[in-house]
Amino acid sequence: MPEWRIPFFLIFRHLRRGSKWTLALIIFLMAIAFVNMVFASSLFNGIIATSNANVIETYAGNITIYPNAKDDFIARTDKELTKIRAVDGVKAATAHYQLPAASMKFKNIKSTFRLIAIDPSNEIQVTNISQKLISGRYLEANDSDGILLGAQVTGNEEAATRSFKGIKVGDIVKVTLQNNTEKNFIVRGIFYSNYIEADYQTFTTIKAMQDVAPYLRNQASSILVTVDTPGTEPKVIDGLKARGVNGDIHPWQDSAGLMKDVTKSFVSIDVILSLVATLIAAVTIFIVIFVDITDKRSQIGIMRALGVRPYLIHAVYVLQSVVYSVAGVLLGAAMFFGLLVPYFVSHPFALPMGNAHLVVNVGNFVLRAETILWVAIFSGLIPAVMVTRINMLDEIRGK
Amino acid sequence: MSLEPIISVTDLYKTYVTDEVKVEALKGVCLDIARGDFFIITGRNGSGKSTLLHQLGLLDRPTSGALILNGQDVNTMSEKERAAIRVRELGYIFQEYALMAELTALENVMLPAMMTRPMAECRASAKDFLERVGVSHRMYNLPRQCSGGEQQKIAIARSLVNGPAVIFADEPTANLDSIAAQEIMKLFRSLNEDESHTIVMITHEQDETTYASKLLNLADGQVESNA
Structure with a gap:
């Protein structure tokens, strides 16, 4: 399968020789999309964590023992x-x-x-x-x-x-x-x-x-x-x-009272915001890759004329999307942990349930990184498939 | 030169439909191209030259008619099979050079070879062809760092790298000055006469038709003369 070297060969050259500004802008957009996905979730985690810590540390301990019902x-x-x-x-x-x-x-x-x-x-x-x-x-x-x-x-x-x-x-x-x-x-x-x-x-x-x-x-x-x-x-x-x-023994969660309902609401809001953020990320990435592919239609046509099969061209753009999204996630994570988390530790959100800062749930973080990756893969694949279905000669002429 | 036809075309039609308007670009073209021919196609603008070249080079499918390439009926083949033939048996040279902007001259020439051969072999072969067409000094330059003539030579080296049975050239000198154009035509002659490559070329330039072993003149999608 020597032809599978071609996507890697082309991507490596593209990263080395393509416009550095365009590359930086695309990765920055990906990073912003990722931070947008992680931020709201981490804020809600922070509010919930603060609220939980307050319940435990100021009000209920980890466990509260009450008199039995008859006492x-x-x-x-x-x-x-x-x-x-x-x-x-x-x-x-x-x-x-x-x-x-x-x-x-x-x-x-x-x-x-x-x-x-x-x-x-x-x-x-x-x-x-x-x-x-x-x-x-x-x-x-x-x-x-x-x-x-x-x-x-x-x-x-x-x-x-x-x-x-x-x-x-x-x-x-x-x-x-x-x-x-x-x-x-x-x-x-x-x-x-x-x-x-x-x-x-x-x-x-x-x-x-x-x-x-x-x-x-x-x-x-x-x-x-x-x-x-x-x-x-x-x-x-x-x-x-x-x-x-x-006594009647209860974990701290039973003392959370109002905060239990608030936490449930935060989880629902987080799901909705995450879906919206995913949609925004998907559209952003799709537009970025689509513009990039449209710009290279003539080159895609040339590759097809030389006998490069469409699946290899799809692989080029999927691989490119993977590179963009991985770099975007890494940059986004660096921005998040390097700038936002320390900033909100020193300037927490003042809320009735306590001062909240950003708290990252590792599972959620990985899930969102994976979401960006899959969104990028489909956002790269769909325009690539669309372009390779166009008449080869129209592609070469850039029509 | 052998008289064995490498390409045989019978009753070839190509009709384009754009915005419900039908344009008959080829109307019953018949021709044979023998192995080792330097086959030049001429004709006025809109006569169907490029359309014919695209059908012969498997870049497009005719509406009807038979096209036999190297003994195979290529019209009935799947796109996958046609792509395999394009890689192994055909070479292309386009008017606008059609080089990959982010690849060096060497990498551009290597690209078609990478479909079938080991990397080291691709590299050695690409170097060899760049040398033979006289642009080895541009091996590590990007296309934008080369002149038009040099870019076209790189495109010629790319068309040769897989040892094609036929090389198709669509007005390869149209964007070049007269000196560069002459160099390219001499290169084609050398490839044809010294290395027995079959070349099918379109040109508008009358003086370039003198290089042809066979000349086809198209008018309004039909063969006007075939000599």
């Missing part, structure tokens, strides 16, 4: 914590004791927010709220009247209604529980996690809780668990159940 609390919390920490794959665990706060009052503003008592030393091993302070300091275990407020509570973010607008570190918040017990708490710090659900929370210590609701001691409303390796939640849940942990 109001997780009884003997300390013993349960010991059992949980002994399970393979568990990194840390912390108990949340939700105070039945009827109301909170700052100056004349009366409102209601979740007030959760925590052991600060356990909490920092599970959530990263301690790293999200925008003023003041974190709670200490022996603090008997301190309170931490989320940014939505303080009115820093406009979403909250009846927020404590203007509250600052050192101000007093009066908490009234359902049994009418009252206690003044001093604002120790304000945190802003950029995850709206977490920023509606307020935290105090177990020591402070004991003043107003001593009956809650060892009666957690939930236990948050982090795992050694993300993704191993189902296996760890099996371990917790096998160990006889008392």
